Amino acid sequence: MHNARGRVLTTRKENFVQTSEDLGKLLLRIAMGVLILFHGVSKLLHGLDAVSGAVAAAGLPALVAYGVYLGEVVAPILLLLGLWTRLAAVVVAINMLGAFALVHYTQIATLGVGGGWALELQGIYLLTALAIALLGAGRFSVGGTRGRWN
Numbered sequence: 001m002h003n004a005r006g007r008v009l010t011t012r013k014e015n016f017v018q019t020s021e022d023l024g025k026l027l028l029r030i031a032m033g034v035l036i037l038f039h040g041v042s043k044l045l046h047g048l049d050a051v052s053g054a055v056a057a058a059g060l061p062a063l064v065a066y067g068v069y070l071g072e073v074v075a076p077i078l079l080l081l082g083l084w085t086r087l088a089a090v091v092v093a094i095n096m097l098g099a100f101a102l103v104h105y106t107q108i109a110t111l112g113v114g115g116g117w118a119l120e121l122q123g124i125y126l127l128t129a130l131a132i133a134l135l136g137a138g139r140f141s142v143g144g145t146r147g148r149w150n
Contacts, residue, residue: 018139025138026082032128033080036092040072054102071095079132082141084149089132096126 043051052065071091078088099122100108107118117123136150137143143150 022138085137
């Protein structure tokens, strides 16, 4: 149905569904952004020694260790703002894959003390980042719903 100006009219149900979807996207962005940012702030305060050691042990250039700041400081801030959200989520996902490869590779096929996967937290971070990359920011964001990376 259209109004006199030719604009599509939406029902209350359609508005509710859209608002629910956008709130869900906001909650995912807040959860991911805040939780990953804690890791980044810790590294800002205490340094990258553990990351640098893992990078060196893998034979990678020392400069690679600084990429963790992109994945754990810059990208989470962008997620919280809802700016370049899809790109930021991909950066977090790459960061998590790096953590799996460099730090947690010995735990990939193991169970934790409670019987769950030893890397369930890291797995949740990775999958949430991928979900955000697919879903985008939603309208409750600085970038809005428009734009290739939101």
